[in-house]
Every structure is written in C-alpha cells, then in structure tokens.
Amino acid sequence: MRDFLELAVSAAASGCVYGLVALAYLLIMRPTGIVNFAVGEWAMLGAFGAYVASSVVQLPYAAGVAAVLLAMVAAGWLTERIAVRPLVERGAPVLAPILALLGMLVVFRESISLMFSPDPYPVPYAFGFGRLELGPLAGSYQSFFIIAVSLVVFAATWLFFERTLAGKCFEAVALNRRAAALMGINLARVTTLSFAAGAAVAGLAGVVAGANISAHYLMGVPLAIQGFTALVVGGVGRVEGALLGGLLLAFAEQLTIRYAPIPAGYAQGVPFLLLMLFLLLRPTGLLSARERSG
Amino acid sequence: MRTSKAIAGLACVLAVALVPAQAQETIKIGVITDKVGPAKPYAEPITQGVEFGAREINAKGGVLGRKIELLIEDDQGKPDVSAAMARKLVDSGAAFILSVSLTPATQQAQTVSLATKTPQMTPSNSGDTLTTQIDNPYFWQTGPLGxxxxxxxxxxxxxxxxxxxxxxxxxxxxxxxxxxxxxxxxxxxxxxxxxxxxxxxxxxxxxxxxxxxxxxxxxxxxxxxxxxxxxxxxxxxxxxxxxxxxxxxxxxxxxxxxxxxxxxxxxxxxxxxAYDPAKPEIKAFEAGYKKAMGREPFNLHGYGYDGIHLVADAIRRAGSTDKEKIKSAMQATNYAGIMGAKGMRYKFPAGKRTGFDPNGMxxxxxxxxxxxxxxxxxxxxx
Structure with a gap:
C-alpha cells in the first residue's frame, strides 16, 4: 500500500504535466480548430528558459518563472503572427497552419540545438531536491509542487471560461466562429490570445517537468505526444478533460510498469494502446465538448 | 593572333597539368557524423576530436607529405541516410571513412564500404555486432565493446x-x-x-x-x-x-x-x-586541445582524436592512398593512442577487426x- 500511494503521487505529478500540455493544445484548438504539435517545443523553450533564468541570469525561482512565462506569451504571440495569421488571412484551409506549425516545431528545436550543446541542462526545483511525507502519501517536493501548480492553473482556466466575459468570448468563438464575429467578437484577438495562453501553459509544463527530466533539445516531441494522447483520452473540448486525460494516461503508464507482469519494453506501448482504444471506442474522449456548430 | 593562340594553348596545358596536382594535394577522409539526431550528444564531441587531430597532423606536415582534408557529412543518426552519405563520400574521393554516428547507422554504411572496397572505421561505436553481422574486411572498430x-x-x-x-x-x-x-x-x-x-x-x-x-x-x-x-x-x-x-x-x-x-x-x-586522466598522454592531449580549440576536451573528444590518428598511421604505413594497401596496413595496426588504460595499444588480432584491448578499460x-x-x-x- 505504501508503494502504491508513493507511486500515486509520482503518477499524479506526471499526469499533471501531461494535462498542462493537453491544456495548451486545447486553448488553441477550441477557438481555432488548429492542432498545434509545436506545444512540446514550447515546453522545451520553457525548460531552457528556466535553466537560463536560474543558472545564467541567476534570478530567484519565482522571478525566473515569471520571466519565462512572459517570454512564452511573446513566443506564442509571435508564432501566431508568423505561422498562422498570414495563412488565415489568405483563406488557407485549416490544414495549412497545422503544417506551418509543424515547421515551427523544427525551427524551435533546431534553434535550441544551435544555441546550446546537445547535452541536458539542469532546471531548478521550486523547493530543492527533497522528499515530503504527508500521512500515508510520500513523494518529492517537486511532485507536490507540480500537482499544486497544475490544480491552480486548471482552476483558473476553468473559472476564466465559466465566469468571465472574456472567457465567454472564447467559448462563443469555439461554439460558432461566424456568429461570434457577428456579435462583435474580434476573432483575430481571440486567436492571438489563445496562442499566447497556450504557449504560457506549455512553457509552464516545461519549467515544472524540466526539474525532473532536464532541459534538452529532444524533450519536446515526447511531451507533445503524451499531451495529445491525454487530450484525446480526456476529450478535446473541456478544460477538466485535459487534466483527467493526463492523469488517466500517467496512472496507466506507471501502474503498468510497476504491477503488470509483462516485460519492461511492452509497458511503453500502453499509452498508444489507450490512444487507439479511445479513438476507436470513444473518439469524443471521456468528457464531450459542448454542442458545436458552424 | 599567333601569340594569343599560343597563350591559350599554354593555359590549356597548364590547366590539364594542374587538375591532377590539385586532386593529389590533400588526402580526403570522410567523416559520417550526426548533427541533429539522437547521437548528436556523442557524435559532436567525437567529430571535434577528429577535427583537432587532423589539424595537429596537418600542422606536423600531414601524411605522406599531403594534408588531410576532412569531408564531414551528417546522417541524422539514420541508417539509410548514413549509407547514402557513405556513397557520397566515396564518390567525392574519400580514401577512408570514419563513422561516429549511431551503431545501426554505421552498420548500414558498411554496405557501401564493402561494395566499394573503401576502408571504414568507427572509433567510438560500442555495439558488439558491428564486425560480426557483416563479413566486411574493409571495416574496423576501435571503440570499447559493450x-x-x-x-x-x-x-x-x-x-x-x-x-x-x-x-x-x-x-x-x-x-x-x-x-x-x-x-x-x-x-x-x-x-x-x-x-x-x-x-x-x-x-x-x-x-x-x-x-x-x-x-x-x-x-x-x-x-x-x-x-x-x-x-x-x-x-x-x-x-x-x-x-x-x-x-x-x-x-x-x-x-x-x-x-x-x-x-x-x-x-x-x-x-x-576508457579515459584515465592520470595518463601523461591524456594530459598532453587536454593541454593541446584547450590551446587550439579554446575549451576543455573530455573522453569523447579522445575517441575522435585517436580515430583520425589511427587512420593517418595506416595510410603512412601503406605508403599510398591505395585502398587495398590501406586495408592491409590497417589490419596490421599496433598503435598507442591516448585512450585506454596505461600502456594500452590498439591491435587487431588475427581474424578480428575489433581493436580495443579487452583489458584497456x-x-x-x-x-x-x-x-x-x-x-x-x-x-x-x-
């Protein structure tokens, strides 16, 4: 039981990271319909930003994270201006920006690969390398920190969509772009803000996960795959679905590795199996989006 | 008119005469590395070690009186690309190919070295199967095996x-x-x-x-x-x-x-x-590398450095860039590099093409x- 609860904390932390990446997808996908596979590279940029802020500029942790998030907002805005808006304005089909963003994925990765050596770089922990025991639960400081930060981000995002006018504008665009435009909602601004917010959330995932997995130039694609799987499992339309999908995926991964009587190599196929099962049996994911038209 | 024809004729003769001279000016050594793929963290420092070694050899007069020219190609860690790059290097006149990418990529590139009878070596790959899966007498491995x-x-x-x-x-x-x-x-x-x-x-x-x-x-x-x-x-x-x-x-x-x-x-x-920092050879290598390249080397640089020196040693003993002669010279290698335990020498036992001394780690x-x-x-x- 002790092992199980210890593993539950670790899996919950991993699940929250997947959930944050899934949320980054969702923030962009809901209002625009664009699947941005470069979110993993945004997470990589966040992790490298945290390394630079802590080890090069030597900022305190909170100031470093704030600086990284601001930089990520700028990166998201810039990505939208460079790779998406010119195509949308020319009336390109939705596949065009998806492909352009795949190109941006390569640009981000190779830029980092040129700026830094291919070795992993240390990303700071929020409260150092240590272990916390809360009753029967035990885990690293960083695991508890990741869980707490993710819950705050998901709660804030949920409140934004459900309780604020700006959030309702996003939701309106998600439900019906044309009607939203006719109601005076600025579609371009919503698109820009969705990219900026998506980049910030993905960057945050990179910052908090980077403390464990280190910052390196190949870290983006696995995170993008895990986040996308979490998104499909949880349901592509709901904020809480992203978190749920992330947690389900991480628990499936880690419980399989720990308890399933199968060779170690086979356990890595579990996420893909889960993805295929959901695509076949429940393509809307665990939580379905609200009714969408137009 | 006659003068200008004579000048043109002379220019043609000079051009024809110069072409082979220029072609013989350098000894081309191909290097297949990984600049963007999963082997990059290893391949990059090893390649830098090759470059430093070539620079050092050239500064001392080169090999057989000719400078070494490195032709560096990127295989992205992909076996198919590695084979294509090997073919490109052979077509470019490489007398020898050094592979410092992933083991499967080096394996695939062997299909080209075998077909074109071009000597190929990896100074760093550690997969035991590289010299056993393909019977390729033109391939050697000097990295420490798994x-x-x-x-x-x-x-x-x-x-x-x-x-x-x-x-x-x-x-x-x-x-x-x-x-x-x-x-x-x-x-x-x-x-x-x-x-x-x-x-x-x-x-x-x-x-x-x-x-x-x-x-x-x-x-x-x-x-x-x-x-x-x-x-x-x-x-x-x-x-x-x-x-x-x-x-x-x-x-x-x-x-x-x-x-x-x-x-x-x-x-x-x-x-x-495979790196003993207490060895005098390592100390000299580290000092030389830092002076020439402006940063500290580490063990991976040493693999590349030994690799290019092994190739230069074989060509020197072969006395020419004839691939068959280089092949025979390479197989007869008995060379002390910087890697390995004190006193270790690279040798290829009879019938084997793995040259790292089993007692050298x-x-x-x-x-x-x-x-x-x-x-x-x-x-x-x-």
Missing part, C-alpha cells in the same frame, strides 16, 4: 561477491544492445538478474521502475542506459526512493555533463570509462560530484 564494458564492471565487482543484480536501460537502439550484452555478461558470471527495467526516451518519472528494483532487493544496480537525461531521471528516483545498493554504470556516465546536470546525486556511483568513481580516480583496470577472469 561486452568489454560489462566484463570490466564485473571484474571490479567480482571481489564484492554479488549474487543478484537489477539491470536498467533505455529504449534507444544502443541502450537495448548494451542491455543485452550486460545481461548475458551478468548471467555468465553467475549473477542472477532479478529485475530488468526500461526507461523510455521522454519519460517524466522513473519512480515505478526504481520501486520495482527496490522490491526485488538486488545486491547491485547495473545501468546500461545511454540516454543522459533518462539516466539522470533514474538517478533522481534512485536517490528519492532511498535505494542503497551500489550503482555500476555504463560509459555514458563518463561524460562530464553529469557533474552539472546531476549535481548532488553522484557520490559513490562507479562507471566504466578502467572503472572510475564519482567522488562527490567529481569524476574521480581510477579504481580498477581490465577484465581479469571475465
């Missing part, structure tokens, strides 16, 4: 009387290959592998794997992983979960990046290496966060 790594670690561990081991690796091609050799080495030594774990590339936690290791209660944990970030993840879980058994690691732990990325986690970890210990002293040399009875 089987030598585990034998050296076992020899070090021999006195400790371990009975039960846990083996952890990653899902890279090389990690899998090393895990296979490590497992077979452990079993041959009568050590039971009680837990076999794998950390996938891109994993966000290794807690589940380390929990399994803890539950299996082995005497020793052996790491065959070659992905640095995933090894660091494993190390973090190992410390977090309070595992106390000794950790014996593959040569991947010998790259100095661990000292910064795994700070505070390394004390007591033993790892196998060392075991080193992390003392604090520093890569410390050599605590063991060679494979002993293993």
């Amino acid at each position: 089987s030598i790594q585990i034998a050296t670690l076992l020899s070090y561990a021999g006195a400790k009387n371990y009975k039960r081991a846990a083996l952890v690796s990653d899902n890279s091609d090389l990690g899998q290959l090393l895990a296979r050799f490590f497992k077979s080495g452990l079993e041959k030594a009568g050590i039971q592998v009680v837990s076999e774990e794998l950390i996938s590339r891109g994993a966000t936690s290794a807690d589940a794997q380390m929990q399994k290791v803890r539950a299996a209660n082995p005497d020793v944990l052996v790491s065959a992983g070659v992905l640095t970030a995933e090894n660091v993840l494993m190390l973090k879980s190992y410390r977090q979960l309070g595992l106390k058994m000794p950790l014996l690691a593959s040569y991947n732990f010998s790259v100095p990046v661990y000292m910064s990325v795994a700070k505070g986690l390394l004390n007591g970890v033993t790892f196998v290496d 060392v075991v080193r210990l992390y003392e604090g966060d520093r890569q410390g002293r050599v605590v063991h040399v060679g494979v002993g009875k293993y």
